[in-house]
Amino acid sequence: MQRRHLLAGAAGVASSLALPAWSQSGYPNKPIKLIVPYAPGISPDVVSRVIGDKLSQALGQPVVVDNRAGAGGMIGAEAAAAMPADGYNLFYTVKGVMAIAPHLYPQAKYNPLKDFKAVTEVLIVPHIITATPSAPYNTMAELVSYAKANPGKINYASAGVGSQPHVALEAWARRLGIKLTHIPYKTNPSPDVMSGVVSLYLEASTTAIPSIQGKRIKALVVSGAERIPALPDVPTMTEFNPELDPNGVIGNSWHTFFAPAGTPDDIVARLNTEIVKIVKTPEIQARLRSLGLTPTGTPAATVNVGMAQDHAYWGRLIKELDIKVE
Template sequence: MPHAHPSSRRTFIGRLGAAALASAATPLFAQGKWPDKPIKLVVPFAAGVSPDVVARIISEPLGRALGQPIVIDNRAGAAGIIGAEAAARSPGDGYTLFMTVNSIMAINPNVYTSLPYDTFRDFAPVTQIAFVPYVLVTGPNQPDKSLKDLLARARAKAESIEYGSLGVGSGPHVVMEMMNNMAGVHMVHVPYKGSPIADVMAGQVPLAFEPATTAIPLIKGGKLRALAVTSRKRNPSLPDVPAVDELLPGYDGDGWQGFYVPAATPKDIVARFNTEVVKILGQQDVRNKLAELGLQPVGNSVEEFAKVTRGDFDKWGKIARANKIRIDS
């Protein structure tokens, strides 16, 4: 029997190798069909509040872009801890997204003695959705017409002024303490279980930092007076209201909303989420909707958002320690 020519044998082996590679690649190729089922978007707040509204604004076009519906899973309660734990314990298979805010990722870990999640171990950042400015508000019948007036009054008599917040260690609590520290004043904290804003309007408590989303309509309706905003620059919706930074240079107390995924999520899926969400945040209609809510759209890279998370974590850690803000948990 004649021997096969060496070159034809090599070709045959080459074909065998290619076939083996092709069969080995099949499972990998099957994974390439992601997503092939609906994606869950965990929102650690009740339906109707700002992060939930924003999640719904983004989820519809994101579902269209990925070819699968995005299903909102509201897990409200315990300062966002219930939702964060649910997201942290979800498999990192590309079918869980987490819509969260800076208080859950950067403040809670510095305030609670123990938490069922770890910002850096359990999550991978996708992109920052928007900045959430706070507005320092007072009731229309209160004496302070400006932040300058308020700080002068607070300096004249220590602990003579109270302020309300969403609770110990909440965003409005730590942003107020940062302002007090920088101004060298001490105001008395009155923690609420929910928003103190009804009591501020009624004059029961004189002051609070309120998210722009809810503050702006009340300011425009004459129910509240705005003294300052926490952003570095003035808010386009409140052009006459100064930034705290104008009086206390370097002050920056904005909150933010952003998307993360469970830490084990493959990097290529994280990159795809980032690409699509950033594209959506670039659309004018989406930007307009966020601006109407008093938010400033962002849409940054995974690396930039990782840096923001780390920077905020360190910043609020310092404020929590300096003001002995702790919650036994």
């Protein structure tokens, strides 16, 4: 009997040692901070709150969004890179911040490939070139024709120098032989597009679709090769010119959860499991697709490989186009 108790006790100790760290520590036992490198109301903020609310329910702890806007998302990325790697700090960001901005700002105080560990990709997001309602063009062909006749007179907004809307429109403008004037914003530029303060904006489908349907802005073209079901009459960039955005490599973005690089793998695995379950629910699938988004929910290792590929691609593209910031 005594031997059986000793063996049972030893087995219990071995079993507890095999438990992941989050099980031993009761993870999570306090609120989780989620840094979003954009202002409230912009696409990543909107989606982060939808997923964050569900994650809070799944984990039994608040997920608190902390908006750190500015510098094309780099302010938020630098803050996120410096966070403790304890599982209570996450970063919800997009392709522009991780694959584009570091090539334009070598002095950036974060390294996407070294300072972060992917948790999961949530979705792929197409972008729409939107125009103020009074703009004298309604299609990409008309925009190009007008821009060539009025070089530099068309201005466009972005979420900051080095953001994906900035670099994408510069890349397309150069390849089309037109000149556009860039106006970077630290806040959501959509109201100024509606009112005509700026003419164009490459806006994520998340926030663009309601404004387009409400006729507060007009849509010229959707990035990539697939039309958005909510906007069936808006053509794709591939329809306009198949060489400008093959498979959405320039115009499409992704939304991904990251953690600081030192975050324990078992905590990352737990977060991946919970977030992927959320993304796969019919409710979230329907909600994301209604906004023109493609839900994904991928293994962390897959995201790390994809991010490295995007980082290399945009480095080559920026060098090829000689895009620089002053």
